[in-house]
Amino acid sequence: MVGAMEIYMLLPKTNCKKCGLPTCMAFAVGLLGREKKVDECTPLVEEKKYEAKLKKLREVIAPIENASETGLIIHPEKCFGCGNCVVACPVNVAADPTRCGVGLGPQSDKVILKVEDGVVVCNNLKECRRFGPNKTLCNACTVTCPSKAIEFV
Amino acid sequence: MATCTGCSLLCEDIEAIVTDGGLSHVKNLCRKGHGHFQAVFTERTEPSIDGQKVDLEKAILAAAEILKNAKRPLLYGWSNSTLEAQAAGIRLAEKIGATIDDTSSFCQGLLMERIIAGTIPTCTLDDVRNFADTSIFWGSDPSNSHPRHLSRFSYYPRGDKRQKSYEEERTCIAVDVRKSATAQLCSNYYFRLAPGGDAEFMEAIISVLDGKIPKVADKKKMIELGTLLKKTEYGVIFPGLGMVYSMQDRMDLFERLMARLNEITTFRAIPMVGHYNMRGFNELLREKTGFINRVSFKGGAAAHGPENSVLSAAKSCDAALVIGSDPLSSLPFGTARALSKKPIIAIDPRRSLTTDAAKVVIPSALSGMEAGGTAVRMDGVKIRFEPIIESKRPTDEEILTRIMEAI
Amino acid sequence: MPEEVEVTIVTVRDIFQDEAAKKSRFSLEYEKLSALIVLDKQDMARLAVKDGQKLLVKNDAGSVIIAVKTSADEAHPGLAFMNNSPWSNQLVADSVGECSIPGFKSIKAKLARMEETANVTPITELFSRMKG
Numbered sequence: 001m002v003g004a005m006e007i008y009m010l011l012p013k014t015n016c017k018k019c020g021l022p023t024c025m026a027f028a029v030g031l032l033g034r035e036k037k038v039d040e041c042t043p044l045v046e047e048k049k050y051e052a053k054l055k056k057l058r059e060v061i062a063p064i065e066n067a068s069e070t071g072l073i074i075h076p077e078k079c080f081g082c083g084n085c086v087v088a089c090p091v092n093v094a095a096d097p098t099r100c101g102v103g104l105g106p107q108s109d110k111v112i113l114k115v116e117d118g119v120v121v122c123n124n125l126k127e128c129r130r131f132g133p134n135k136t137l138c139n140a141c142t143v144t145c146p147s148k149a150i151e152f153v
Numbered sequence: 154m155a156t157c158t159g160c161s162l163l164c165e166d167i168e169a170i171v172t173d174g175g176l177s178h179v180k181n182l183c184r185k186g187h188g189h190f191q192a193v194f195t196e197r198t199e200p201s202i203d204g205q206k207v208d209l210e211k212a213i214l215a216a217a218e219i220l221k222n223a224k225r226p227l228l229y230g231w232s233n234s235t236l237e238a239q240a241a242g243i244r245l246a247e248k249i250g251a252t253i254d255d256t257s258s259f260c261q262g263l264l265m266e267r268i269i270a271g272t273i274p275t276c277t278l279d280d281v282r283n284f285a286d287t288s289i290f291w292g293s294d295p296s297n298s299h300p301r302h303l304s305r306f307s308y309y310p311r312g313d314k315r316q317k318s319y320e321e322e323r324t325c326i327a328v329d330v331r332k333s334a335t336a337q338l339c340s341n342y343y344f345r346l347a348p349g350g351d352a353e354f355m356e357a358i359i360s361v362l363d364g365k366i367p368k369v370a371d372k373k374k375m376i377e378l379g380t381l382l383k384k385t386e387y388g389v390i391f392p393g394l395g396m397v398y399s400m401q402d403r404m405d406l407f408e409r410l411m412a413r414l415n416e417i418t419t420f421r422a423i424p425m426v427g428h429y430n431m432r433g434f435n436e437l438l439r440e441k442t443g444f445i446n447r448v449s450f451k452g453g454a455a456a457h458g459p460e461n462s463v464l465s466a467a468k469s470c471d472a473a474l475v476i477g478s479d480p481l482s483s484l485p486f487g488t489a490r491a492l493s494k495k496p497i498i499a500i501d502p503r504r505s506l507t508t509d510a511a512k513v514v515i516p517s518a519l520s521g522m523e524a525g526g527t528a529v530r531m532d533g534v535k536i537r538f539e540p541i542i543e544s545k546r547p548t549d550e551e552i553l554t555r556i557m558e559a560i
Numbered sequence: 561m562p563e564e565v566e567v568t569i570v571t572v573r574d575i576f577q578d579e580a581a582k583k584s585r586f587s588l589e590y591e592k593l594s595a596l597i598v599l600d601k602q603d604m605a606r607l608a609v610k611d612g613q614k615l616l617v618k619n620d621a622g623s624v625i626i627a628v629k630t631s632a633d634e635a636h637p638g639l640a641f642m643n644n645s646p647w648s649n650q651l652v653a654d655s656v657g658e659c660s661i662p663g664f665k666s667i668k669a670k671l672a673r674m675e676e677t678a679n680v681t682p683i684t685e686l687f688s689r690m691k692g
Contacts, residue, residue: 081183103310105181118187188579487654
């Protein structure tokens with residue numbers, strides 16, 4: 001996953017404040033946290049000399065922009081379909097205790113993670129403990145993954 | 154619900170919608186199982202003799218003819234067939250005085266022998282889920298070989314006595330020559346062995362359990378492991394081929410380690426069987442003959458020995474019936490080459506090197522998907538399953554029965 | 561001049577290769593995941609190879625041309641990994657010990673770098689070596 005420093009290196013580094021933030025570094029952190037959009041850096045978008053940087057920035061930022069609202073990213077091509085996350089997710093277990101709780105595939109519609117067509121898929125993301133005002137930094141699904149197929153940005 | 158026959162976990166919670174020519178929205182199949190079920194639509198075999206397509210009846214008659222004329226026939230494979238097909242296979246071997254062997258012969262056989270005989274204590278995977286607080290993956294990497302092992306049984310699920318599961322109540326340990334995907338999940342408890350270093354490591358564990366200083370480089374970590382094992386309430390070791398191949402004729406040492414652990418607390422072992430019904434064949438053959446594999450019925454009575462292993466018989470046989478297995482891919486090249494020159498009858502749902510080399514190919518229905526039956530999970534639990542789609546292809550059992558009738 | 565390197569090959573399981581095998585043993589995907597040897601950085605340097613380059617792997621049992629990949633594990637010089645397949649079995653000796661189990665996980669072999677244009681040994685070639 002891309003870091004704030006890597007993003008910063010692709011910005012104009014002029015601290016022009018046009019984005020509303022005091023420094024380019026703050027903007028980089030904002031991009032990483034998905035509070036800012038690339039287009040808010042108007043010099044980067046408008047000035048031709050930044051063309052290459054802009055292109056590269058859009059590339060590195062794409063996976064972050066595509067991440068779900070909780071910052072969850074699934075890489076289906078890496079997934080083993082082992083269901084470790086399905087069984088470890090506390091929301092899944094609460095939603096379907098007689099199945100997820102004991103290692104079986106869920107039947108409830110309320111679960112967040114389930115395995116379909118050999119790989120994990122994600123639903124009901126707003127139920128995730130990383131969502132909303134009372135969010136916690138739960139990482140049950142990432143630490144139990146054998147192939148780093150799930151991550152949070 | 155369907156049962157997956159992709160490995161010996163025999164997961165029974167598979168849901169699939171079958172539309173014409175494809176599966177969609179398959180729930181709960183892992184990547185490996187998904188590949189296994191997808192295979193029903195690719196590389197299917199057709200009945201053939203010498204590479205020429207024939208009708209099924211003709212192929213069956215040709216197979217019967219080959220076996221009838223053979224003086225030293227070998228019947229090999231079996232671990233991807235149902236118990237019903239295996240029973241028919243053993244009857245066929247008796248009838249024609251054949252040598253019969255399965256994949257366990259160069260796989261988990263050495264360990265399975267002791268498990269079935271009871272000299273190494275074992276338990277079911279449901280016991281693991283309900284009671285185990287320590288799981289040891291030794292020379293095994295279930296994340297790759299049995300993907301749902303950790304989530305269904307050995308680490309992540311809650312069980313009767315393990316409500317807090319992996320978060321507080323379970324520890325998993327990996328003993329391996331490499332930091333496998335599974336070893337990465339065992340974080341603090343990964344023990345790296347040199348290839349062939351398993352026996353030495355077992356000696357070291359026995360040493361620390363006896364309160365002696367172990368003869369290993371990292372003594373502190375070894376003593377820590379000893380303490381963890383002593384504190385375990387219900388431990389289970391899952392030996393993979395890494396351990397079995399390394400131990401071979403020193404398997405008594407593993408027996409001794411298990412006995413020593415059981416003097417202190419409860420420890421069980423479940424071999425990481427690959428194919429979905431290898432254990433079923435081993436149990437069935439043992440019931441009939443007293444041996445789990447490598448049996449010859451030549452002359453009537455069952456004889457057992459390395460000369461009846463597929464490794465030897467591939468060279469000494471004069472015809473081979475291969476069912477649900479691809480020995481030409483899985484045997485050492487020299488042995489595979491010797492076997493490929495013999496008249497082979499291959500019974501398989503899909504194309505392989507063995508079906509390509511076979512004189513007679515008989516297509517069969519894919520168990521779990523197109524054919525029902527019974528199988529024995531790696532832990533000895535018998536599981537009965539029904540097919541989820543209809544198929545015109547005969548089951549292994551039907552094919553074997555028809556060959557027998559034709560003989 | 562790159563060296564010839566001697567290694568012990570341990571065969572392992574890989575879910576992606578298993579998946580490919582179950583779909584088709586004759587696919588390019590299966591070849592890509594099977595005709596592959598994983599070496600640690602030191603051995604890669606000794607052979608002066610990068611990921612994807614081809615090596616001739618040979619011993620008394622046989623030889624194959626396969627691609628090389630850098631290991632993600634800690635240093636393990638002299639130790640190589642291959643997914644179990646007809647390619648690794650080309651290198652497994654026929655002779656067996658007391659237990660009649662071949663050395664699938666202890667294959668001693670020599671590695672040598674191939675020219676850039678070399679292709680991996682295709683499964684059709686392995687098949688014709690057998691039947692020929």
